Amino acid sequence: MKKHRLDPLLRPKSVAVFGASERADSVGEWTLKNLAKGGFKGRVYPVNPRYEELQGHRCFPSLAELPEVPDCVLFAVGDHRLEAALDEAVAAGIPAAVIQSTLVVDADTEPFLKDRLQTKIRDAGMLVCGANGMGYYNVRDGVWTCGFDSADHTAPGNVSLISHSGSGMSGIIDCEERLRVNLAVSAGNELSVTMDEYLDFVLDLPETRVVGLFVETARNPAGFRAALKKAAQRRIPVVALKVGRTEESARLTVSHSGAMAGDDATYEALFDRYGVQRVRDQHEFATLLIMFAELHPVGAGGLVTLHDSGGERQLLVDLADDANVPLTVLADQTAEQLSDVLDPELPAVNPLDAWSRGGPNASEQMLRGLTLMLQDEGAALGAVIHDRAPYGKVYPSYITRMQKARAESGKPVALVSATQGSGHDVAAITSTHAGFPVLDGVAPFLRGAKALFDYRDFLLREHWQASAVSDDMVATWQARLRSGRTLSELESIRLFRDFGISTPQVIAASDAESVVAAATLVGYPVVLKTAKPGLLHKSDQAGVIVGIGDEQQLRQMYSLMCSRLGDDVLVAPVIPAGIEMLLGVKRDPQFGPVVLIGFGGVLAETLGDVQFALPPFNAAHAKRCVDRLKLRPMLDGLRGAAAVDVASFCELAERFSILAAALRDVISEVDINPVIVNEDGAVAVDGLVAGRDRREDRSADA
Secondary structure, three states: OOOOOOHHHHOOOEEEEEOOOOOOOOHHHHHHHHHHHOOOOOEEEEEOOOOOEEOOEEOEOOHHHOOOOOOEEEEOOOHHHHHHHHHHHHHHOOOEEEEOOOOOOOOOOOOOHHHHHHHHHHHHOOEEEEOOOOOEEEOOOOEEOOOOOOOOOOOOOOEEEEEOOHHHHHHHHOOOOOOOEEEEEEOOOOOOOOHHHHHHHHHOOOOOOEEEEEEOOOOOHHHHHHHHHHHHHHOOOEEEEEOOOOHHHHHHHHHHHOOOOOOHHHHHHHHHHOOOEEOOOHHHHHHHHHHHHHOOOOOOOEEEEEEOOHHHHHHHHHHHHHHOOOEOOOOHHHHHHHHHHOOOOOOOOOOEEOOOOOOOOHHHHHHHHHHHHHHOOOEEEEEEEOOOOHHHOOOHHHHHHHHHHHHHHOOOEEEEEOOOOOOOOHHHHHHHHOOOOEEEOHHHHHHHHHHHHHHHHHHOOOOOOOOOOOHHHHHHHHHHHOOOOEOOHHHHHHHHHHOOOOOOOOEEEOOHHHHHHHHHHHOOOEEEEEOOOOOOOHHHHOOEEEEEOOHHHHHHHHHHHHHHHOOOEEEEEOOOOOEEEEEEEEEEOOOEEEEEEEEOOHHHHHOOOEEEEOOOOOHHHHHHHHHOOOOHHHHHOOOOOOOOOHHHHHHHHHHHHHHHHHOOOOEEEEEEEEEEEEOOEEEEOOEEEEEOOOHHHHHHHO
């Protein structure tokens, strides 16, 4: 395989263990033991002046006295000795290192140890895994750098795992033999190498079928996004366990990893953009990794399940509904064939309870029922949902049932237990590695099934490129916004029009006669708005009057508005009533502009029914966001109301996202509220655009 810049760190040909020891259960002992346990074929140099030999290797008193400059040094010393050890490694010109310690020393002074080491590492251009981690396991190349006890791992694996949490890595790979690892990395607090770089590395490994990410924060947001894009292009699914979803969790992430966790809604939009499947806990994490590794990909259709219990079948229906997993409605032909196989009292439906009388043909009846369902055109994935045998064992007949049904149907199938119980059963492990996963718990399995279907649908999304916009036009607006000023409403409307966003005709006026002339031009009824400089939320100050029907009323309302808010106003036509929607841009500190799509008007503040998306995106992506809104049925018409033109709104959202992407460096906030959506289309009737002074970034950095 081709070379990668992380090769000295992750595929070293020679390794020094600084602080190697014979003390039982010490990091220095385990680091040496794990190199041997992993089958490292390169040269190993223990470094400790107290020993002549350790574990069959000649021991050296210092890095300077090694016979060669090793590719990587594994530090197995305490934090109070680490700075001097790093200085020695830098002086020796060693290109890579693994640091597992926490970088906390008593009575430390500013700059603290972590900051001092990071500066030295950056100046030396050294590749470092850690600190505050547990090293890595490159199982495929036989390089294990962890300084703690470990389970056995054999190559070839098909799962790559990159975790900011050390326990988030070892708690899965050391306790779940059904999951076959090719590379697992505990990235820690990433003194030099960040998660996106590890992800880029594993995506080039030919065995990688799925990647798991235990994410605290993206320290290199642009690189993280680029790596996820590469995964999508390679059609390698990514499963993410992202912490920091709640405010308290995010605060703990700061204290644990030393970096902000980021706005969770932005991560949701990022994951949605690149087909990343998010999980809630480590049980779901392991289950999805196994399912993607052993069952991916799945074809069109839904889930079919086989049961030997009516009650558990009913429970599956409830849980599938909760998980939004589609259950296949069997074709009439399939149902007829099932009826010929089943006992008369059993309904020929999916989910299928195929056990009733338990007669001599029961096992064949179960097998035939599963096979017929999998052969249905509407079936994409099958599951045999049976309880374990005593002691958590797996009945061999269950596995045979899966194998035969798969052979006849050509479709993936898994064995799922109603409760926990198979992580170390030899039959479960062997069956899983043969492509017939044995899984624990119906709910995690259904989450995995949903992820398989979602990723399948993600891969089917159309490839889209944002339509080109005039470079001169973009440059003009960048110049206007770069100072950080907020545009007037009239300027905002002009900006929207330049990007193809439908707006009403808006005319500025500053005296009674020009107001009347403007109304005559746009046509009654009209809206009268104050144009007082600096007044951003006009409605709060009674600065918007809607539905003025004639000249007399207009003159009266203008006089009233002038007395309170000044002469300058805007005149616009009244847009026919419809549903009020919202489009906005917020600026995420890590990933830049994020588009908000939701219900507008008073609903925006009372319900907060919004979705987030990374710009630019097409109308189809906007439609997926709209369909996830809680109030989505309102757009289809309720109680006799006409359905509104959702397609026009999504097209307008597409153009809005192009604006957000083109001006990403010079906008801090954009708000179109409302966008009126009715039977005839979508119109942006009010807008606020705030520029972004890049000098603020430079002062913050300083």
